[in-house]
Amino acid sequence: MVDLQSEVARAAGEVEAALEAFLPLPAGAEARLHEAMRYATLGGGKRLRPFLAMTAGTLFGVPRSRTLRAGCAVEMLHGYSLVHDDLPAMDDADLRRGRPTCHRRFDEATAILAGDALQALAFEVLADDATHPSPVVRLQLVAGLARAAGASGMCGGQMIDLEAEHRTLSLEEIYRLQRLKTGALFRFACECGAILGKADDPARRALSDYADALGLAFQIRDDLLDIEGDVTETGKDQGIDATAGKATTVALLGVEGARTRLGALLVEADEALRPFGEASHVLRAVMEFVIHRRS
Numbered sequence: 001m002v003d004l005q006s007e008v009a010r011a012a013g014e015v016e017a018a019l020e021a022f023l024p025l026p027a028g029a030e031a032r033l034h035e036a037m038r039y040a041t042l043g044g045g046k047r048l049r050p051f052l053a054m055t056a057g058t059l060f061g062v063p064r065s066r067t068l069r070a071g072c073a074v075e076m077l078h079g080y081s082l083v084h085d086d087l088p089a090m091d092d093a094d095l096r097r098g099r100p101t102c103h104r105r106f107d108e109a110t111a112i113l114a115g116d117a118l119q120a121l122a123f124e125v126l127a128d129d130a131t132h133p134s135p136v137v138r139l140q141l142v143a144g145l146a147r148a149a150g151a152s153g154m155c156g157g158q159m160i161d162l163e164a165e166h167r168t169l170s171l172e173e174i175y176r177l178q179r180l181k182t183g184a185l186f187r188f189a190c191e192c193g194a195i196l197g198k199a200d201d202p203a204r205r206a207l208s209d210y211a212d213a214l215g216l217a218f219q220i221r222d223d224l225l226d227i228e229g230d231v232t233e234t235g236k237d238q239g240i241d242a243t244a245g246k247a248t249t250v251a252l253l254g255v256e257g258a259r260t261r262l263g264a265l266l267v268e269a270d271e272a273l274r275p276f277g278e279a280s281h282v283l284r285a286v287m288e289f290v291i292h293r294r295s
């Protein structure tokens with residue numbers, strides 16, 4: 001039995017300390033930007049993406065210090081995506097991680113800049129030779145995160161998400177939206193462990209299949225929580241999706257249909273992990289956690 005909660009908590013402590021060290025201390029005339037970057041990144045969040053990076057890395061014997069750096073880069077990118085996602089022009093959210101959203105605490109322009117700067121810092125961390133001595137490996141990491149974050153990843157998905165407020169999507173279209181806006185970053189979180197460990201192609205494919213199932217399950221659970229979650233646990237505004245007319249699996253399949261889909265994704269994740277045998281038990285536990293999470 002894996003005590004996932006304590007493993008995630010231990011990793012979250014490492015992530016918090018590493019992020020603290022990466023983020024600029026408020027100084028100079030631009031101190032407000034530094035404060036907003038720190039506000040958006042420190043002291044909250046499940047830190048699931050860095051945990052996945054570290055866990056995937058252990059499959060290939062990667063030193064934790066390296067996957068921690070790559071995981072922090074993913075977490076910064078994720079933090080930026082949340083700050084921009086919450087803006088009035090996007091989801092117009094007031095609450096994030098149990099606190100006012102970044103633009104509410106600061107202002108819109110500062111939140112936009114903080115997101116931009118977090119994204120840039122993520123790539124700076126990957127490009128540093130402390131992440132891996134080989135420039136080829138570092139380039140693979142940089143290219144991988146760029147693909148996951150950009151037009152064919154998170155940003156592309158966010159565009160579809162916004163446009164879907166004005167038209168009805170088919171189930172396949174919603175899955176594609178979710179694979180892009182959420183799945184791409186989860187896939188990269190797993191993939192960076194394989195890149196740092198110079199894993200072979202079959203192992204990379206298996207891990208990527210697992211991450212696809214995980215990313216989709218994560219977003220379906222997120223959509224369910226928007227309806228049936230408890231704000232004291234999620235730390236986010238409830239009911240935003242229905243109000244905005246978002247295209248979600250729950251809107252199309254209903255609550256029961258979405259739960260059934262989560263069960264099917266667990267089976268897919270198990271199949272994908274089979275080649276790794278016992279070594280993948282933590283990744284299996286992460287999938288279980290994602291399906292049942294309340295925050």
Ligand code: IPE
Nearest residue numbers: 045046047048097182219222
């Ligand atoms: C929220 O992600 C955004 C989605 C992709 C649904 P998380 O639920 O991982 O947010 P934090 O980092 O724990 O706050």
Ligand code: IPE
Nearest residue numbers: 081082085091154181182222
């Ligand atoms: C956003 O999805 C995913 C991102 C790329 C940030 P949501 O809009 O559903 O995320 P939450 O519910 O605000 O965390």
Ligand code: MG
Nearest residue numbers: 085090091161
């Ligand atoms: Mg959104």
Ligand code: MG
Nearest residue numbers: 085086091093
């Ligand atoms: Mg949102």
Ligand code: MG
Nearest residue numbers: 222223226241
């Ligand atoms: Mg949501």
